[in-house]
Amino acid sequence: MKALLIFNPKAANGRAIKNLKKIQHLLLKKGIDPHIKLTECRGHGIELVEKEDLKNYDAVLSAGGDGTLFETLNGLFRNKSVEKKPPIGIIPIGTGNAFVRDMNLKTGDFESAIEIISNGKKKQVDVGKFTTGKETYYYLNIVGLGFVSDVNGLAHKLKIFGNISYSVAVFIKLIPLHTYRVKLIIDGKEIERENIFVEVSNSRYTSNFLMAPDAKIDDGYLDITLLNKTTRRRMIAAFPKIFTGEHIKLPEVETFKAKKLEIITEKNKILTPDGEMIGTSPVKIECLNKACEVFWR
Numbered sequence: 429m430k431a432l433l434i435f436n437p438k439a440a441n442g443r444a445i446k447n448l449k450k451i452q453h454l455l456l457k458k459g460i461d462p463h464i465k466l467t468e469c470r471g472h473g474i475e476l477v478e479k480e481d482l483k484n485y486d487a488v489l490s491a492g493g494d495g496t497l498f499e500t501l502n503g504l505f506r507n508k509s510v511e512k513k514p515p516i517g518i519i520p521i522g523t524g525n526a527f528v529r530d531m532n533l534k535t536g537d538f539e540s541a542i543e544i545i546s547n548g549k550k551k552q553v554d555v556g557k558f559t560t561g562k563e564t565y566y567y568l569n570i571v572g573l574g575f576v577s578d579v580n581g582l583a584h585k586l587k588i589f590g591n592i593s594y595s596v597a598v599f600i601k602l603i604p605l606h607t608y609r610v611k612l613i614i615d616g617k618e619i620e621r622e623n624i625f626v627e628v629s630n631s632r633y634t635s636n637f638l639m640a641p642d643a644k645i646d647d648g649y650l651d652i653t654l655l656n657k658t659t660r661r662r663m664i665a666a667f668p669k670i671f672t673g674e675h676i677k678l679p680e681v682e683t684f685k686a687k688k689l690e691i692i693t694e695k696n697k698i699l700t701p702d703g704e705m706i707g708t709s710p711v712k713i714e715c716l717n718k719a720c721e722v723f724w725r
């Protein structure tokens with residue numbers, strides 16, 4: 429198998445590059461010939477995949493975190509060289525790697541990831557599509573705004589702590605807890621809330637939090653989780669529940685399934701698709717059912 433390999437050397441706070449030789453060796457051993465492209469800056473992964481002639485490859489591999497996967501996916505959707513997109517193989521060597529948790533893969537376990545790719549089993553998965561201003565992007569994991577964006581922004585600066593950076597960021601960001609008015613149009617039905625965060629999940633995890641326990645990667649729906657106005661004290665007490673998915677039973681949490689939605693906030697709020705900081709509300713989001721093929725366990 430000939431594969432284009434998008435490799436983020438700076439993933440996992442710069443630790444990813446140490447695995448490059450081992451990954452290359454293992455791929456070759458499994459009969460996968462990788463054409464390696466190292467990303468040089470933010471957004472470079474999109475450009476690399478977009479410009480490549482994909483007729484030359486049987487697969488596109490993403491080595492890094494969820495951000496690298498997001499860039500690989502967006503490059504694939506922009507690429508016009510083939511009619512049918514090649515499957516994506518994910519080598520999780522980032523910090524959180526939330527998306528691969530849906531296939532029981534953990535951050536850093538590149539041996540199992542390469543085994544999965546070489547086994548050749550694939551799954552057609554849903555893709556979230558969102559439009560912010562004049563830009564359209566695609567995502568596999570999540571897009572959110574409000575408290576989840578504030579936490580994500582801070583967690584990026586704390587990545588030296590690895591996977592717990594998101595939990596540390598939650599407690600720091602609780603100090604100036606903000607609420608805002610939000611209007612959501614969910615499959616045509618309008619609701620308004622005094623809100624803390626909106627998360628629109630395609631897969632179940634946000635970092636290592638089980639944000640959307642009922643999300644299914646191929647059901648044609650996105651899972652919306654709203655945390656509405658509550659107190660700091662209740663958020664601290666409820667925090668452990670987000671690791672088990674029990675938070676969705678709390679009275680201040682609401683969940684919805686949607687094929688299409690629109691989020692309008694009184695002030696523009698930063699979006700965090702797959703942990704990246706791109707665009708602001710208002711945003712239109714839709715689920716593209718089984719729009720992409722991923723090597724799956």
Ligand SMILES: Nc1ncnc2c1ncn2[C@@H]1O[C@H](COP(=O)(O)OP(=O)(O)OP(=O)(O)O)[C@@H](O)[C@H]1O
Pocket residue numbers: 436437438439440441467468469470471472491492493494495496497499521522523524525526702703704
């Ligand atoms: N050479 C580079 N220098 C600096 N940043 C880069 C480089 N290559 C890619 N990036 C950016 O690094 C960011 C983080 O990458 P990625 O998400 O893959 O790893 P991570 O943050 O460690 O993992 P996760 O998102 O799963 O927690 C992305 O925004 C990506 O665009």
